[in-house]
Amino acid sequence: MNEMAQLQKRRLALYGWMLAAPALALMSLFAFYPAIATLWHSLFSRGTSRRPSVFAGLDNYGDLFADPTFWTVASNNLIYAGITIPVSIFFALAMALWANAHIPARSFVRSAYFTPTILPMIAAANLWLFFYTPDLGVIDQITGFFGAEPTNWLGQPETALASIIIVTIWKESGFFMIFYLAALQTIPPDLREAAHIEGAGRWTYTRRILLPLLMPTTIFVFVNAMINSVKLIDHLFILTKGGPNNASKLILYWIWEMAFAYFDSPHAAAMTILVLLTLGIVAVIQFRLVEKRTHYR
Amino acid sequence: ATELTMYYPVAVGGPLTDVIDGMIDGFESEHPDVKVNAIYAGNYDDTRLRAVSAIKSGDPAQLSVMFSIDVYDLIEQDLIVPFDDVVKTAEDKEWLNGFYPALMANGKVDDKTWGIPFQRSTIVMYYNKDMFREAGLDPESPPQTWEELVADGKALAKDGKWGLMVPSTGYPYWMFQCFAVQNGKELMSNDGTETYFDDPAVVEALEFWRGLATDEKIMPEGTIEWGTLRQAFVQGQTAMMWHSTGNLSAVKREAKFDFGVAMLPKHKQSGSPTGGGNFYLFKNSTDAQKEASLELIKYMTAPDRAAEWSIATGYVGVTPEAYETDALKSYAADFPQALVARDQLEVAIPEFSTYDTARVRDGLNNAIQAALTGEKTPKEALEGAQAEANRLLRAFH
Amino acid sequence: MSSKRRLPDLDKVFDAVGAWVLAIVWISPLLFATWAALQPSGTALGMDFSNPLTFENFVYVWNAVPWVGYFTNTVVLVTLILAGQLVLCTLAGFAFARFEFKGRDTVFILVLLQLFILPEVLIVENYAIVSKLGLFDTALGIGLPYMASAFGIFLLRQAFKSVPIELEEAARIEGCSWMGVLWKVYVPAAKPVYLAYALVSIATHWNNFLWPLIVTNSPDTRPLTVGLSLFGAPETGVDISVISAATLMTILPLLVAFLIFQRQFIQAFLRAGIR
Amino acid sequence: MTAQSPFIEIHSVSRVFNGGNGVHDLSIDIPRGSFVVLLGPSGCGKSTTLRLIAGLETADQGTIRIDGKDVTNTPPSKRGLSMVFQSYALFPHLSVAENIIFGLKVRKTDKSEIKTRLAEALSVTGLDGCEDRKPSELSGGQRQRVALARAIVAGHPLCLMDEPLSNLDAKLRHAVRKDIRDLQQRLGITVVYVTHDQTEAMSMADIVILMKDGRIEQAGDPAELYLQPATAFAAGFVGSPPMALLPATALPNDVLPNGIPPKGLTFGIRPEDLKLSTDPASEAWGIAATVTGSEFLGAETFVYVSIAGTDGATARLPGRVHISPGTEVSLSWAGVAAHWFDRETGLRHAQATTDIAANAPSQTTEFQTSPSTVSTL
Amino acid sequence: MTAQSPFIEIHSVSRVFNGGNGVHDLSIDIPRGSFVVLLGPSGCGKSTTLRLIAGLETADQGTIRIDGKDVTNTPPSKRGLSMVFQSYALFPHLSVAENIIFGLKVRKTDKSEIKTRLAEALSVTGLDGCEDRKPSELSGGQRQRVALARAIVAGHPLCLMDEPLSNLDAKLRHAVRKDIRDLQQRLGITVVYVTHDQTEAMSMADIVILMKDGRIEQAGDPAELYLQPATAFAAGFVGSPPMALLPATALPNDVLPNGIPPKGLTFGIRPEDLKLSTDPASEAWGIAATVTGSEFLGAETFVYVSIAGTDGATARLPGRVHISPGTEVSLSWAGVAAHWFDRETGLRHAQATTDIAANAPSQTTEFQTSPSTVSTL
């Protein structure tokens, strides 16, 4: 082997590290180190002036599993994710297809779809709060027009979570649309023509050709949507505060409460670690499973 | 010079930071040796988070306005010092006694004063005089008992309008305190270590609240949104609402009709809880800073400032002297509704607060909401909340 | 023209109608906000279109908050964050895309893990770090935790990977150093991705509230959203007309910029082909 | 070409895009079972014509009939035809087999029927063994054959191909073009084939339709196009290296046709018809030229010459020729090899003849063939 | 080819990738000012060799010298060479002018110097007027010329080209290949040129280096490769249509060379050397064959024949030939046209001769040239 070539290789490796270093340093400082500190914290009991913090092992985790709220919150979040992810992906796809089609005033349509993305969540939540106002709100006025009874959308356990879900879908779909829109450009138009000549209708083309080809984008969007289904809670603070009776409480909101309202950072830390673990595992499984199916790229 | 850092929340809408800044300027010109950084820190939750973050990272902060009910947690976390340690002179001790006792109650723990009232509210009843007239009721005699409340409500609830709305999101425990105390029972002991959720009187109070919707049909079912209730009231959706006195200025501005403010109706007795924010002093400050902090608090709660603050926000003036100032007097002359809160302080009780208060409170909130939405009976719900509270408070006996 | 020209496709009509309905539903909250902001406080929900329009809410909101200062701060903050992100993510993305080094893939997975770390729960820790760095109450202090963005690194790495290797080789033969290659070949080639990422980043940080509030003290450093927060009123409930006006004022610059540049932005996204 | 009615009739069809490009008032009749090549430079409207037949574009005017049925407004899937795209348009996520049977599945053909047809198509195109691969795992030539298999599996009587070989390298192109032609003849289908490569057109077509600017320049069998180009454009486009086109004024008087003023004439001569001589005495006449370069290609050598007053010409000489740039040569040709075109209109002057008696034989060789083997043209 | 030392010396260079592909123990000397073509099938290591010279790959073993300097471990930018890529590798965000002067700017050349050089490069490549366009606004041929301009503007004495014409269509390729050759000669630079198209190699090269599986198969001037292929592989690779390679056992005994058993021999014959006759009586001898098809290409016709016991052969006949599939023909050739190769090793049997006296002349024509115009080969 050529010695110079070896040297060259080592130098390139060094360059690589040097280039990545600033970002890695900042990341360690503001994400990895605090995350590890969180992990550490989660192993200690909550300290107060009467009882100092002591090592508690996995007690905090045990407490969480014993807490019925944990199960409520976890199942709420599962429902929330289970609905927001597919539905917003569906809308994003429909939007992208429409925004990509030749329809009148296309740029207005695109802007309309995208606008929720640039609205601050807090402001958007305040607007929706008034949308949902029983009787007076726009929604009840519309349903009332069709003769429906006024509904206390945010005030009943049956509809509270659904109302939150709708806001999330509204906020996210336009963002995901952008990624689909971009992916659609990379699909050669002659595939569509070939499919038509082979006798495929619109629906067959979409189902048999378009959707499989958009799979990589769908994975990207899916992972992002999954992260957001845990991360996005700004609207909860305004819309329901997790109520009524925890009916719309999501994991991160609960973590937030534990950390900053209950002064119980060890349990919050434990919960955080659980979420991190779950997200990481799901993401890895996702990538693994789907990579097999999309290797044609 | 002594430098002070103070955090404060703004919990009612509007440019109140300007008012605070004005007060601070006034203080600094009176005390040229003290420099005050008054920092707006969002709402109460944000402010608490901010204070905790700052103190945990060793940043100096000397005082803050925070929820009056956070007192037990702040003590537990060893963040604050009692005013008794700072108040030295007799004059200062006298000053401590100058506030409405009802407002001081929340700040007193273990016979020490930990919080000084600043932006304090209470719950009053707003009512639409026009609707009273239309329903053939006397607009000048709002209901004074539960029975009258139900009767008037029935007369008012028609054409898709409601007789009464009592909000049940955001601060359900606070509203529930009204019903409970009116039914003769407070929800917690004075030392914050015991709750009485499953007391028959308390259960009955919740049954009454739920009954307003299910039996008497004068209130919509389910929970009622705190944030949009005022809008519902000013748009004539309901004839009466129970809400914080903090709304007074806004209702005055928005309502296109003649409205009245009344004390809450009584049942076994009358009563209403107080609410809002107190001044706290943080540990880890020098004596000079503590001294200066005290001066600042004294300045900001002085009658003139208290009056100014009350007029700007709708919060109650924290001392009787405040109501003696010309400013507040002339304001009240034009707008007598502003005095109802003060009058009600006679019968006011402290806002619900215990050790581990947020968890205990959340249990109660959930119980109330579960009862109001029909998920559980009031008895079931409250018994569950009591069991939970017992478990949480066991450590503090 | 032949009379036999095909009739407009029924499909196309359905498409147009569907697209329009969805667009109107999606934009309706903003339309409602505009309507509410132009109504006197007490009547906004009435939807009584005979009401006269008023600008009093805007006047009130404008006078209540030093918007110009907040606006400047926001622009500075957003620019700073974006600049930092672009630099750091470019360097890191380049390293992950084009350099072979031991442990590269492991480190890259670590970077992706950052996506899952919820910054909201790390506020206390991050506050301490910013404070220790002496960056408290500065734009840099607000921006620093966001500058190493895993999302950005991921996007740029993908973009760089799709640049034909010949371009790099051509540049190297023409005498470019590694930095020269990055700057003269990769960065221009990834321009659409940069634009797309910039849009996402600006929209996110323009609307960030809690973190900037926590690590700042004075109106001299605080962004627009802090101004907006003054009109949120947890204790009494907000005034819909006022909050609508404040919302519009907060996002107006962004909205206007987006509407003006939307063609370019969308084009950039389209060409980016993010997958 | 037979008495029966044409398989495809395109009647006065126009399709004009914004900007004025497209095809204009096109009329073509295509006999059943023939191999028709649309030839022409880039942008002349070949693809547009093909897409009009396929139904991927709609005619502004005129009618298109396939097999006697008016299909002007029929969607592509109802026209009963298949198509091979330049890019092959293979579905990247489907395996070779799935790609081929895509259309059959869409049309809900019988399972067993699909199976036999697939097997047939695979063996016809020599793709056996590749059926489970993805297109990305195939070479260019294999992809091309998958596209072909997909086109023939449906058994449609008409197959359209848009530059199907342009992504293949020279060697492969040569092999595949034979395959396509064989397949067409075996299946007896009609093929409309687009290319801008005149070699492809010449070697494959029954009929070549040469297009220019959205209109037909010349249509006929390949020999006709080569030997009797109707216009100067056709003469220049067909043949490689192309026919040299010189202003008649640059020629000596005695080679000019009678009765037509040389100013209005263009003279054309194919490279293989040019004779080079370095010894001026050996020829009766000749025009002076200078060699500018030569290319040895193994079997033949191209010699480039410049002629005063013209753009120069190319001579094609068999075998290896050593001749250095700068050499003065004399050019001559057989009289019948000369082509004459009107300089203005570009049209061929069919009657123009020259005075010189041809001393070299024409290059067209008629083989003695047995009566049973008639030309397929 | 001259006595002076070679411009590029590649000495026992190996570069083996994981998987065993790459180049193995390669030694090449390239004279200054020559046009060297690396020819070979896909994957034979042409690009790798070129990239080793460029410095884009590092040799595992061996040394590379350019102009006498050991550059084995010198980075590309320090080797003083330029390169044209198959994809052209134009920077899509830069205008034509900026693309061309990219390297000059990187090397901080004088502003005014840059200007003059740019103008020169533009005019040499005929790109005047395009300098402000983006590559995406150019045609394939123009892009190619921009790449060329970028390569020559630096004035490096060495230019490497990796299949620079493969993205152009046939007509354009023909024109550009002349341009490149002219340019190289005008500038007097050394060019190493990679292609898998033997026509390109034949027409452009001073020296062709034919590679196979990472090793050199034959190196020499194009005529040598065509006329005297060193191996059966070379014989089959060079020439289009390729030389027919038949097992000697399929031939009549009297055409076989003396002294070598036919079992060990392969016979090769170029298409242009094959003579077809439908009249068995007219020839002294011939092998029987059946016509399977023919392709008319204008100036010539390829006739495909099958011969029992072989893969068939192609004959190249001038002009237009009508001959229908199925016709029985007799094939013959001039004795000197036959090539013989060892069947095992593929190596040429140089001494093999046949008994038949050739009655057709060899196809090599020697022109009478004036003494001043010596062949450049």
Ligand SMILES: Nc1ncnc2c1ncn2[C@@H]1O[C@H](COP(=O)(O)OP(=O)(O)OP(=O)(O)O)[C@@H](O)[C@H]1O
């Ligand atoms: N959809 C379209 N919109 C506008 N102009 C078009 C469109 N399709 C084709 N054209 C124009 O019509 C003319 C003919 O195009 P067409 O694709 O038929 O050419 P072509 O002969 O196939 O060329 P090529 O060999 O380059 O494929 C061109 O000038 C082209 O620019």
Ligand SMILES: Nc1ncnc2c1ncn2[C@@H]1O[C@H](COP(=O)(O)OP(=O)(O)OP(=O)(O)O)[C@@H](O)[C@H]1O
């Ligand atoms: N970076 C690499 N890693 C692994 N194998 C490689 C690499 N580059 C080239 N090869 C292999 O080395 C062999 C020679 O490659 P090279 O690119 O030199 O071929 P080539 O003659 O240029 O072929 P082509 O005509 O297809 O360009 C091929 O088998 C190829 O697969």
Ligand SMILES: [Mg+2]
């Ligand atoms: Mg075309």
Ligand SMILES: [Mg+2]
């Ligand atoms: Mg190569």
